[in-house]
Amino acid sequence: MQEQVEKESLKEQMGRIIEEARMLLPGIQALFGFQTIAVFNEPFKKLPMLVQDCHVAALALVVVAIALVMLPAAYHRQAEPFHVSRRATSLSSRCICYALAPLAAAISLDVFVVLQMVTGDTTLAAIGGGSAFVLLISVWFGYPQLMRYKLARSS
Template sequence: MAQRSGGTQEREDPKQRRDRELIELLNELRVALPGVQVLFAFLLTMPLTQRFGDLTNTQRVLYFATLLSTAIATAFLMTPTAYHRLRFREADKEHLLRVGNRAAVTGLALTIVSVGGAVFLIADLLYHSALASLFAGAVTAVYVSLWFGIALLQRVRDE
């Protein structure tokens, strides 16, 4: 029997469970992916701005690292969809769920790196490195706490 979020238990055979979990995974990715894509688009346009020429070498390295982490995050977040499409009707949803979950978690972790890098870069341009580090660190801590900390803390409590 499966435990539903409303506290009720419903009979669910393994196939139904896999189908439900796949739908949940793909729906979650539909929520996460647009934010990463918007950040990626923003980063792609940065070199076209007038101020990009004013970046220091360190800022350029940070920009490129942030761009790469965003591109890779996008790839990881799209992996379950591509896998599902390429292996359509090949009866391996359990493997898809394992691969998809790992890819989604990795994509979310890289998104945190990307957001932190973007916040640092913008704050460094507006203020200075010390404040930029403070802002980026605070934003990163919020993301890590909300996206990973709460779930991992609950896992520890459940054990």
């Protein structure tokens, strides 16, 4: 059975990209806020330096994700303010997609930090953080790429 497919105009594509960025941004900002507050809590200061370093790395990765998610709006408003181009939609789409990689890494590092703090077991924390990373990368990149491949083969 052939699935019905419809092309979007550049304007519709850009609108959808901006909507996707609007959906991602509040979650990323909330994560950034919690990450920032964590360092001021007394138990955080008692964590091993490796765990604190992982938290700082996660914070830096969230900043990268925020920059990538915000880039489409900044680019559109400054570089091409009065029209929508294929270049703008392509750049914007890639930026939002690329933002998911550092976000997955940041979330995984934070899972490691939380599990280390709760259990005190570095091995368990590493397994939990690694598992979170594999899950997020599989769902955010693996599955979409698999479907892209299958759809390309079927057409």
